[in-house]
Amino acid sequence: MTDTTTAPLRGISPRTGEPVGDPVPVSTARDVDAAARAAARAFPVWSALPAADRAAALDAAADALDAAREELVAVADAETALGEVRLTGEVGRTSGQLRLFAEVLRDGGHVQAVLTPADPATGRPDVRRMRQAIGPVAVFSASNFLFAFSVAGGDTASALAAGCPVVVKAHEGHPATSVAVARVVAGALRDAGAPDGVLGLVAGFEAGAALVRHPAVKAVGFTGSQSGGRALFDLAAARPEPIPFYGELGSVNPVVVLPDAAARRTAEIADGYARSLTLGTGQFCTNPGLLFVPEDGPLADAVAAAVGATATGAMLTAGMRDGYRARVAALDEAAGLVPLASGGANDDSFAVTPRVWRCSLASFADRLDALAEECFGPAGLVVTYPDPDALAEVLAALPGSLTGSVHATAGDTAAAARVAAVLRHRVGRLVHNGWPTGVAVCWAMHHGGPWPSTTTPLHTSVGATAIDRWLVPVAYQDWPDELLPPELQDANPLGIPRRVG
Structure with a gap:
């Protein structure tokens, strides 16, 4: 990707075929690099925040979305013609997802803490295991869900909950909506104490590939076509440091x-x-x-x-x-x-x-x-x-x-x-005895499947366990209690679910 002059993105009204909304500049290579580096700087700060603080920030983002609902729906309807009823409901679904992941953080079970005490009789050391954030995440907005699977959608909400800053690649079909949502959510996160760079936005076709290639990005979430998803999946695997690519592609259901x-x-x-x-x-x-x-x-x-x-x-x-x-x-x-x-x-x-x-x-x-x-x-x-x-x-x-x-x-x-x-x-x-359209946002939901519906059938993009994609395990062997993360300390100061044995 080179820094060339490219016409700004404009939404096109499906009703009239005419441009709507404010022009959105296409991101240059420097823009992508700046957003990824800002996410990398934010990572140690955001991931180190107590889970309760991250939960409060997600709740604040949800409240901000609800407060801006009327404005966001108007922008989104102009770009997609999906109608006020559908879009209003989708904003509510999106704020609900953010609140679900705030609940996940307060529960604490997502870190999967396991404590295996030392056994002098066998020589086994004291080993304690939990999961931690993988690093900055790139998220690709979907075409068909302007809110629930886009800038503030499930990929973003779950990654932020995990402790991962997010850089979103806006969808070309609704650029003005993407900018409006990013402004609302980033502002709410900042006001709640999140560091600068915890949520970034880039736009333009070439920006997507540049984002996947960027060394600061450690995982990717994608919702879109099979051809586009496969191309980016291959790009993620071909990096000098291959990274996980969680793509939802096509499905005949x-x-x-x-x-x-x-x-x-x-x-x-x-x-x-x-x-x-x-x-x-x-x-x-x-x-x-x-x-x-x-x-x-x-x-x-x-x-x-x-x-x-x-x-x-x-x-x-x-x-x-x-x-x-x-x-x-x-x-x-x-x-x-x-x-x-x-x-x-x-x-x-x-x-x-x-x-x-x-x-x-x-x-x-x-x-x-x-x-x-x-x-x-x-x-x-x-x-x-x-x-x-x-x-x-x-x-x-x-x-x-x-x-x-x-x-x-x-x-x-x-x-x-x-x-x-x-x-x-x-x-x-x-x-x-039901129909597949409609995916409940809940703890038990699994929204995934074998190829080509997804690139990784082990994981879901909807529901509480969507956070699993952005967490990696780390084990501590024979560490002093005072140097362990709170999740693994003997006293369990956070009161989270843990397995001992």
Whole structure:
């Protein structure tokens, strides 16, 4: 990345196709270096703050977001056309994530403190282990969640909680929103006693690669496309000092409807599928891209009617709109696929039409690699199967997904158990009689899955354990009690959960 003059970033209204918001300067190599170095300077100060102080700072950031909600929603809606209701709820989700990680810090279990006393009989030393912050973290904003997966989203909140300063790479689709959120959150953190550099922001395509390469950055969080994520993952691995790259990429999120449920809940399932497919114009990583239904019965026709009655709005960017249209055109020409339904769309500049195709299980299996590919937008494939037992081999061959869903009644119990036994190895979250869109922010949530849904299936980007990505273990052997971190001292002054033995 060189210091060249580049036109500032501007948001483009999906409603009109015209520029909106204030121009945001593209970050130069010097800007990226300055932000990364500032994060490195902040690291020893921020990570050394007591967990209670970091928790208070996160609560302050959450309060500041809520206080600025009206202003932030207005900027975000101009850049994305997602609407006041959706965006207001997302600000609340984002402040809620910050407060969740404040709770995590106050609980203290995230450090996983373990004390193994010395045993003179065997010569074993006194060993005490805990986890500590890995260092400055780079976070890439998502396109589809301007708040919850962007500047102040789950990656940032969990990294800050861990004790890691964060440098965020703003998404080109909503630069003004990114600047506004960074201003609010960085100001609140500073007022709460955080050091300068604990939250930085860079912008521009080349800034992302420069950030991953920077030696001060010790880990990366990414939400975006499979191609973009893989390129950055390879970049992180090719550094002189390779670093962890936690990417959430693409997901087809299979949904299996078993025969008794299909017969008894036909209208309910069809309507639920249509709503989930078109929610947010299909721009969710948990969009139900594959729906498996019995080949006999009314469900496929009911799905066609339900999707045909939908109407969606605009996609977030012209590039996403064009990518969706290209994928739809390719599916229209794909052998073995029969168009099942088309919905409607409004008159927005970036508007697209919901589409669903139908094919047999055998046809799908013959072209699985080509058909089991995410289409980002309100498009889905309905695969009809002859018998639940025929599903196992195909489900086992699916690419990794964030979710897998099963619709079943009591009469489907045996089949549901068999399907779940296969899906649990291909997905990170199993949903029963529900839809994958919507990810609860809670202690138990796992939002991850096998490749290509993520680069590291061990971890989650949503929920309390998202903090695990930014923590590394350190063991202390035979250290005097007064020189140990409080988490490992005999008296346990912080009162955190610990294992002794």
